[in-house]
Amino acid sequence: QVQLVQSGAEVKKPGASVKVSCKASSNIFMSYGVAWVRQAPEQGLEWMGWLSDYNGKTNYAQKFQGRVTMTTDKSTNTAYMEVRSLKSDDTAVYYCGRGRVGAIDYWGQGTLVAVSS
Amino acid sequence: DIQMTQSPSTLSASVGDRVTITCRASQSVGMFLAWYQQKPGKAPKLLIFQASNLESGVPSRFSGSGSGTEFTLTINSLQPDDFATYYCQQSNSYSWTFGQGTKVEIK
Numbered sequence: 001q002v003q004l005v006q007s008g009a010e011v012k013k014p015g016a017s018v019k020v021s022c023k024a025s026s027n028i029f030m031s032y033g034v035a036w037v038r039q040a041p042e043q044g045l046e047w048m049g050w051l052s053d054y055n056g057k058t059n060y061a062q063k064f065q066g067r068v069t070m071t072t073d074k075s076t077n078t079a080y081m082e083v084r085s086l087k088s089d090d091t092a093v094y095y096c097g098r099g100r101v102g103a104i105d106y107w108g109q110g111t112l113v114a115v116s117s
Numbered sequence: 118d119i120q121m122t123q124s125p126s127t128l129s130a131s132v133g134d135r136v137t138i139t140c141r142a143s144q145s146v147g148m149f150l151a152w153y154q155q156k157p158g159k160a161p162k163l164l165i166f167q168a169s170n171l172e173s174g175v176p177s178r179f180s181g182s183g184s185g186t187e188f189t190l191t192i193n194s195l196q197p198d199d200f201a202t203y204y205c206q207q208s209n210s211y212s213w214t215f216g217q218g219t220k221v222e223i224k
Contacts, residue, residue, distance in 0.1 A: 035213070037161075045153075045161065045204055047213040061212050062118065095160055101167055102208030103151035107160035 002028050004096055004108035011114045017084045020111045022096030024077040028106060029053040033099040034079040036070060038092040039110075046092075050099055051079070086115045119143050119207055123216035129224040136192040138219045140205035145185045149209040152181055152190045155218075156201045164203075165190065195221070 003025040010018050022034065036048040049060035051070040058070050069082045079096055094111045097104035120143040130136050140150065148168040153161035163172045165181035168188060178193040192199055200223055205216040 037215075044218045045155075045206075045215040047206070047215060050213070059211055097160075102149045102213075103163055103166035103172075103206070104153075104161070105163045105166070105172065107162075110160055 002026065002106050004028075004098070004106055006094075006096060006108040006111045009112040009114070011116065012086050014087055014115055014117055016086050016115075017082060018086060018113050019080055019082040020094050020096070020113070022079040022081075022108050024079075024098075027074070027077050028098050029072060029074075029077065029079065034070065034072060035097045035099040035104050036068075036081045037095045037097065037104070039095070040089070040092040043092075048081070048094075083113075086113075088115050088117075091115045118212050119146060119210050119214055121205055121207055121214050121216040123203075123205055123219045125219060126217065127220045127222060129222050130195050131224045132195055132197060134195045134224075136195050136199075136221060138190045138203055138205075138221075140183075140188045140190070140216050142186045142188075142207055146207040146209035148184055149207055150181070150183065150188045151206045151208070152179075153204045153206065154199075154201045155204065161204065192221075 005023045007021040033052045035050045051058045072079045096108040098106040122141045124139050150168045152165040155161040169181045180191045202218045202220045204218050
């Protein structure tokens, strides 16, 4: 049974950074990639970016360029996403997922990041 | 970025109905179109990838069609478990994008 387990909820102040982890039960990212998606309260899904496990290349959505970093630790089958300079409208549930053939077939349970002063 | 527009935004239907959701892309995405189902408080679930391929374990009442800029998700004989929000997502471009979602409600 493939599982992606994300780190717990975070509360941050504006201007702070957050790093969300996504641990896979096996090396499911191998030869595929990791995608990150967020969902603000009562809103739709927003694609943030993708990291290729094959060559380590990242693609970030333009609105997150320079503020988001996606990485993986292959030794622990864990993916990470760091968001810097948090604003109140970054409050959302952040999801990781395995990217395969242009879709996300396995998803983490989501991590709530609340940004409030 | 490629914009994805779903219609309708909300759909009221009854158990047993045939339901169709449309997703239009602002430019061609080829066959790189996926559909997801999401229930409140849960992560999305992949239903269809590459426009018409049914993900393993997804009931056959779900089907996808289309190419280029226009795609449809059809649910034949709507079941109680199908009341949810559905999203399309393109991956043809460097930057993936989702549609705004279609909520399927009980009539």
